[in-house]
Amino acid sequence: MSEAAATADTAAAHAPAASHGHAPAPGGNLWDGGVRPLGAHSKKFGMWLFIVSDSITFAALLFAYSYVRLSNVWPTPFHGHSIVTSTAMTFVLLSSSLTMVLAVDAANKKLRDKAVLWTMLTALGGLIFVVLHTMEWLGIINDHLMPLIKAGEETKSGWTMPMVWGTFFAATGMHMLHVTVGVGYLVVLALQYKNGKFKAIDIEVAGLYWHFVDLVWMFVFPLIYLMSAKI
Template sequence: MEIPHAVKPRPDTGLYNAKLGIWLFLASEVMLFGGLFSAYILLRVSSDLWPHGMVSIPVGTFNTFVLIASSVTVVMSWASLKLGKLADFKKYMALTILCALGFLSVKSFEYYAKFTHYDVWFKDQATAQKYFTAAYGEKGEEAARKLFVERFHLQNTKATYDANQVQIAGHIEGNPLFATLKKLTSAKKDTIQFTPDAPSGTHEHPKAIEVKLSDVHRLSAYVPAHSTYFAIYFTITALHGLHVLGGAIVLTYFLLTSDKWWKKNPEQLANRVEVGGLFWHFVDLVWIFLFPIIYLL
């Protein structure tokens, strides 16, 4: 038995089944991401110390243009089917998929940079000061204060400098992934070679310092367990990335099976691509909201 309204619109809604279904699905997606965005806003406004400058604006901007370009190419692929140009459909759909893979590749490099970048908290202020002086010379205390003020934009909040919350940021020798104090001590390491970050706006290159693990209170890469900021950052961006991946898989299926569907029912192929395109536009729209609140504000 043939399913009715798979191609032609339903008389009650004016939409064919798949289009009605995707709009209902997207409504649930709006509620999902709306809840996450609301959580982000509430967490941020309720925190006196919220980090800034933890993500690369140029990288985020590049990915924004990649997704905007993919929105254009997916529309062109659908329009090509409507005009009866299967070859053009394949070309534009392939470009859309390449944009998706490009976005995910850039995001994976961005994640890798986070997973190999560490903050170290020391057991007391005196110990922290010792390591800041070793890294930055006599201006160790000044560098610590500057890094703290830059990270939390203290000039824009009611919070004040707290030496007890200062951590030194940088890279561990060898760039290990997901290292923690527990893992390092379990591996019977007593010290690590740590290269601190340079304060922004300077051309200084702090020298690597040897850090005794016995002096460390906590050590964490920029992972969800690091802080509330990274917990919500990875939750939202990873979920969005999964949507990009899922959309790319569906669009790839349409591309690979297009010859068969073109011979069987060209209009149904166009409808499928239209539905996939609606989902793709939603994925792009989520990023348009995500980019400013994560990268710019």
């Protein structure tokens, strides 16, 4: 929440502008009602709360991964191709954070076309990430799981899989879901921003989400891939 702290003084300076229609009580402070005390748009505050909650969901998934990993002998199946692909994915995703920053900056400077371009490029980065990741998944299923997943009988699908792949698909799958949703979000946002329906603040809020998804990957990548890499 350093965001809130960082904007607190600006908020004081802009208190009337940040209010929802009236000035703060005479002699009152930011917390006395009539103003947004955090000095941020409500949408931005809401996205921060979503990020708090969602990071707890990811923390719980990574806790489950650690729990299972520590109570088993853990294989190291990632090498060569997997590591190269995942490194490329990491590079693409981090680059898309840079384009996102440029989109927010352009939107704040009211450079509408530029903001649309950078937002679309960010979405493209996310799309490349998803495509690379899907290929990676298919490769893993072919190389490691194809004979195995048919072995189980008690699940309805007739599949069981070793826990190294269970944790892999749970953590990366949840992350990929977030990237996929994010790509859709950015495309819709860019188009609607172009039409003037969305504002600069909406680009900024989407940026928060996008950086968060990138940040999660910076936990998933070392914990899932690098810690299980064969050197």
